[in-house]
Amino acid sequence: MPATPNNYIVQPVFKALKVLELVAEKGHDVSLTEVASELKLPKTTVFRYLQTLTAASFLRHDAQKDRYGVGGRFRSLARIDKSLHGLRTLAMPEMQRLLDIFNETINLAIVSEGHVVYVEMLEAKRALRMQARLGDRHPMHSTSLGKAILAFLPEEERKAILMTPLDFKTINTVTDRSALSRQLADIRRRGYAIETGENEDGSMCIGVPIFDENAYPVAALSLSAPERRMTTEITVEAVAMLRKAAGAVSAALGYAPEEFATASMAG
Amino acid sequence: MPATPNNYIVQPVFKALKVLELVAEKGHDVSLTEVASELKLPKTTVFRYLQTLTAASFLRHDAQKDRYGVGGRFRSLARIDKSLHGLRTLAMPEMQRLLDIFNETINLAIVSEGHVVYVEMLEAKRALRMQARLGDRHPMHSTSLGKAILAFLPEEERKAILMTPLDFKTINTVTDRSALSRQLADIRRRGYAIETGENEDGSMCIGVPIFDENAYPVAALSLSAPERRMTTEITVEAVAMLRKAAGAVSAALGYAPEEFATASMAG
DNA sequence: ACATTGGTTTCGCCGGACGGAAAAATCTGG
DNA sequence: CCAGATTTTTCCGTCCGGCGAAACCAATGT
Numbered sequence: 001m002p003a004t005p006n007n008y009i010v011q012p013v014f015k016a017l018k019v020l021e022l023v024a025e026k027g028h029d030v031s032l033t034e035v036a037s038e039l040k041l042p043k044t045t046v047f048r049y050l051q052t053l054t055a056a057s058f059l060r061h062d063a064q065k066d067r068y069g070v071g072g073r074f075r076s077l078a079r080i081d082k083s084l085h086g087l088r089t090l091a092m093p094e095m096q097r098l099l100d101i102f103n104e105t106i107n108l109a110i111v112s113e114g115h116v117v118y119v120e121m122l123e124a125k126r127a128l129r130m131q132a133r134l135g136d137r138h139p140m141h142s143t144s145l146g147k148a149i150l151a152f153l154p155e156e157e158r159k160a161i162l163m164t165p166l167d168f169k170t171i172n173t174v175t176d177r178s179a180l181s182r183q184l185a186d187i188r189r190r191g192y193a194i195e196t197g198e199n200e201d202g203s204m205c206i207g208v209p210i211f212d213e214n215a216y217p218v219a220a221l222s223l224s225a226p227e228r229r230m231t232t233e234i235t236v237e238a239v240a241m242l243r244k245a246a247g248a249v250s251a252a253l254g255y256a257p258e259e260f261a262t263a264s265m266a267g
Numbered sequence: 268m269p270a271t272p273n274n275y276i277v278q279p280v281f282k283a284l285k286v287l288e289l290v291a292e293k294g295h296d297v298s299l300t301e302v303a304s305e306l307k308l309p310k311t312t313v314f315r316y317l318q319t320l321t322a323a324s325f326l327r328h329d330a331q332k333d334r335y336g337v338g339g340r341f342r343s344l345a346r347i348d349k350s351l352h353g354l355r356t357l358a359m360p361e362m363q364r365l366l367d368i369f370n371e372t373i374n375l376a377i378v379s380e381g382h383v384v385y386v387e388m389l390e391a392k393r394a395l396r397m398q399a400r401l402g403d404r405h406p407m408h409s410t411s412l413g414k415a416i417l418a419f420l421p422e423e424e425r426k427a428i429l430m431t432p433l434d435f436k437t438i439n440t441v442t443d444r445s446a447l448s449r450q451l452a453d454i455r456r457r458g459y460a461i462e463t464g465e466n467e468d469g470s471m472c473i474g475v476p477i478f479d480e481n482a483y484p485v486a487a488l489s490l491s492a493p494e495r496r497m498t499t500e501i502t503v504e505a506v507a508m509l510r511k512a513a514g515a516v517s518a519a520l521g522y523a524p525e526e527f528a529t530a531s532m533a534g
Numbered sequence: 535a536c537a538t539t540g541g542t543t544t545c546g547c548c549g550g551a552c553g554g555a556a557a558a559a560t561c562t563g564g
Numbered sequence: 565c566c567a568g569a570t571t572t573t574t575c576c577g578t579c580c581g582g583c584g585a586a587a588c589c590a591a592t593g594t
Contacts, residue, residue: 008314008573010319010550011551012583013283014323017325024344025347026402028385031541032541044542045582045583048277051273052281053284056284066540074345075348077291077292080291082345135301275542279551279581299571311553311554535594540590542588543587544587549582549583550579551578554575556573556575561568
């Protein structure tokens with residue numbers, strides 16, 4: 001039956017996914033027998049799958065009516081994926097353009113649990129071993145990416161992150177809270193973050209935030225290059241271009257800078 | 268080990284879900300070894316899960332770089348769930364209100380593969396065995412729900428559905444294409460659909476469409492009751508209330524009736 | 535009270551999932 | 565362009581845990 005005669009299919013997994021599909025596709029909560037009969041699988045089996053899927057919160061069990069519906073974990077994963085997917089899709093062309101102009105490494109990162117994680121990265125041909133790899137988690141206070149985001153986080157969250165220990169990455173890393181706070185105020189005013197050798201010696205980084213429709217800094221773009229290549233002139237140019245790119249992405253995400261008192265659609 | 272000592276967990280499924288979670292949570296595509304080491308599972312096992320998840324299109328395998336990312340099926344399920352979840356959440360209070368007023372069965376349905384499927388249903392206490400059950404699929408041409416949607420579908424899609432055979436449900440079912448077309452034109456003009464005994468003898472139904480932000484009729488609300496209880500007076504009242512309710516849901520979905528030439532955010 | 539439907543539990547069997555190891559493919563850097 | 569390292573894929577014997585029939589239980593309606 002499988003079009004691709006793949007020998008590495010694990011049946012329990014495959015069948016359980018069918019169950020998940022069915023539940024998600026039906027609009028309403030479904031019962032054990034409903035699933036079993038529709039999928040032509042023994043009740044016992046389906047029962048176990050439903051239990052397992054529920055245990056993993058991919059499904060939710062309505063004890064009241066003894067029905068199963070889509071669960072929180074599934075929704076949360078979907079949400080994560082959607083925002084990331086959208087972000088990447090929007091940012092990629094801008095990043096490509098930046099790469100074309102400067103021929104330096106361009107990074108895209110998001111926040112996750114108080115760290116920045118690199119989500120996309122376009123490397124310059126001539127790149128001399130840039131610091132980060134895709135998926136890496138770096139501290140927020142030692143990267144321009146992180147600082148760009150940190151500066152625009154709501155008071156609450158920023159404070160919370162500043163509470164955590166500020167470790168050294170290099171001798172230049174700013175670990176003094178008040179110094180960092182002052183830097184962040186600067187960044188907020190200017191709209192971009194610059195970091196030189198704080199995360200890695202000899203490397204310099206310019207970071208700018210990307211905002212979503214709630215003016216929340218969901219991500220950041222950065223250009224990173226060896227210090228020696230970054231003349232003042234190039235730096236100024238890069239800042240301008242980065243801000244333009246990030247602005248475009250933000251706009252596409254629905255960010256409206258001058259917005260206030262959002263008359264929302266919430267009942 | 269499991270906090271909930273559930274004996275009905277099937278390990279392969281559970282572990283495979285962990286794999287899926289991991290892939291979805293990481294922003295970028297991941298490699299086999301990455302997953303294996305992170306989850307502390309043998310590579311062979313993870314390999315099989317990845318294969319299985321990919322076969323079900325929950326993941327996508329980038330043959331180029333030999334990495335795995337979130338797949339189309341997952342995204343499509345997420346999309347379905349999200350719209351349904353949102354729709355239901357918005358519609359439920361309105362439906363409840365309608366039930367309180369009329370004490371007749373209130374239905375919410377969406378389109379799926381040329382049929383209407385009942386997504387939510389509030390039954391009157393005094394209900395005398397209403398026709399449909401949650402999750403049922405009914406033909407579009409024999410229900411007010413279906414007709415309300417059909418009337419506002421884009422030309423293309425409407426034609427397509429009218430092409431399919433129009434079966435009888437009762438002696439009153441309209442199966443003549445041109446007659447149906449005329450009815451639909453009426454519905455379009457008036458903004459609601461009425462059906463009497465076309466889907467089930469002795470039962471009458473009023474249906475109104477719900478639109479999303481693209482002015483697409485994604486769903487419909489209906490009130491259905493025994494014919495004899497629906498006096499002209501009550502009918503008029505019901506139409507008004509239904510339209511109001513559907514209007515509120517549509518608005519919450521972002522439907523802006525007078526919109527044209529949407530100056531979008533697309534770059 | 536009985537019948538019917540839907541959910542949970544038991545239990546023994548045996549298939550297929552498992553994972554170590556080896557083979558193949560792919561990626562390094564010299 | 566070739567050797568070494570790393571990652572992916574294949575193979576295979578073991579055995580465990582998934583399977584499903586059937587029994588059991590709970591709820592509902594006749």
